[in-house]
Amino acid sequence: MTGRMVLQLALLLALAMPAGAAHDELAATLRGVAEENTRAYDAEDTDAVLRTMHTRSPEYDPTRAALAEQFRDSDLTVTLIDFKYMGHDDEFAAARVRMQVVGSPGSGFQDNVTDSILLFHREGGVWKLWSDDVLGVQFTGP
Amino acid sequence: MTKKGIGLTLCLSLSSACVSQTQWTPTVDTYGSSRAQFVTRDQQECRELAMQASGSTAGQTAQGAIGGGLLGAAAGAAIGAAAGSAGRGAAIGAAAGGIGGGAVRGTQSNAAFQRAFNQCMRNRGHTVLS
Numbered sequence: 001m002t003g004r005m006v007l008q009l010a011l012l013l014a015l016a017m018p019a020g021a022a023h024d025e026l027a028a029t030l031r032g033v034a035e036e037n038t039r040a041y042d043a044e045d046t047d048a049v050l051r052t053m054h055t056r057s058p059e060y061d062p063t064r065a066a067l068a069e070q071f072r073d074s075d076l077t078v079t080l081i082d083f084k085y086m087g088h089d090d091e092f093a094a095a096r097v098r099m100q101v102v103g104s105p106g107s108g109f110q111d112n113v114t115d116s117i118l119l120f121h122r123e124g125g126v127w128k129l130w131s132d133d134v135l136g137v138q139f140t141g142p
Numbered sequence: 143m144t145k146k147g148i149g150l151t152l153c154l155s156l157s158s159a160c161v162s163q164t165q166w167t168p169t170v171d172t173y174g175s176s177r178a179q180f181v182t183r184d185q186q187e188c189r190e191l192a193m194q195a196s197g198s199t200a201g202q203t204a205q206g207a208i209g210g211g212l213l214g215a216a217a218g219a220a221i222g223a224a225a226g227s228a229g230r231g232a233a234i235g236a237a238a239g240g241i242g243g244g245a246v247r248g249t250q251s252n253a254a255f256q257r258a259f260n261q262c263m264r265n266r267g268h269t270v271l272s
Contacts, residue, residue: 034214041215052214059213066212070219078215101218114218129213137221 026127027085030095030120033127038080038099044071054121054128075104081113093120093127100140113138168260171269181268188262192255 033052040048046067053060070076082098095118103109114137121130167185172178212220260270 037214041219049214049216057213059211062211063213063216066216066220070216070223074219074223076219076222078218099215099218101215101222103222110222112218112222114221116217118214132213132217134217134221137218 023085026088026093027095029127030085030093030118031083033120033129034083034095034097034118035080037129038078041067041076041078046071052129054123054130056123057121057128057130059131074107074109076109077102086117088120091121092130094118095120096135102140111140113140166256166259168256168263169271170263171271173269175267175269177267180266184263184266184268188259188266191262192258 037049037052040052046064049067050060050064053063079100079102080097081100082096084096086094086096088094096116097118098113098115100111100113101109102111115135116132117135118132119130120127122128167189170181170185172181177184211217260272263270
């Protein structure tokens with residue numbers, strides 16, 4: 001799924017966003033998935049990170065491969081600093097998130113905050129990360 | 143693997159623009175050319191020059207093609223590793239002019255790279271077809 005498709009789907013989902021308890025419950029569920037992704041990443045727990053991802057996501061294999069290198073060579077702190085539920089249909093749900101990634105001092109890592117739209121998709125009845133589209137990056141130092 | 147190595151590796155896996163700038167080579171017609179034996183050498187040198195001319199540092203290519211590849215926290219980690227020495231406080235994408243700005247920058251950077259690469263090869267006496 002291309003970035004443009006992600007954005008279009010996210011906007012459609014946002015327009016279709018229902019109100020009420022179901023909305024709040026789903027938003028909380030999706031937020032939990034995003035939080036678990038960042039928590040697991042922070043703990044460098046590859047299996048736990050992958051459990052937050054849909055196994056048929058086009059980004060699953062590239063991410064799994066990258067995690068091995070990132071965890072081996074970096075010591076990063078990841079924080080979910082904002083989460084805004086946008087909407088859903090029968091298959092997908094969307095949220096806009098901001099994640100902060102900070103490297104260890106002197107590592108040469110460029111600390112940043114990414115602003116992304118995450119798409120979620122059910123797998124086995126469980127909402128998981130399907131894809132994302134990074135809207136922008138704020139480099140924060142060092 | 144060093145941080146720079148990580149960044150380059152991730153850049154290659156993440157970024158269509160990055161991949162194309164690393165692998166893309168203009169098509170050169172060597173028929174009747176007295177400089178045919180220099181094509182490979184000139185391509186290597188022109189690639190480096192085109193990277194500089196288009197501002198295609200590892201960080202910028204990563205920034206320019208951040209729309210896909212890695213998911214969740216891993217995306218920000220890859221961007222930070224690839225960006226390396228990008229300027230403090232720099233911002234791209236939404237903060238720089240709207241949704242999709244990062245991808246637009248990548249496309250522009252890629253086109254500038256190809257133009258510079260082609261011009262460099264022509265300046266060295268090669269017939270560039272694309």
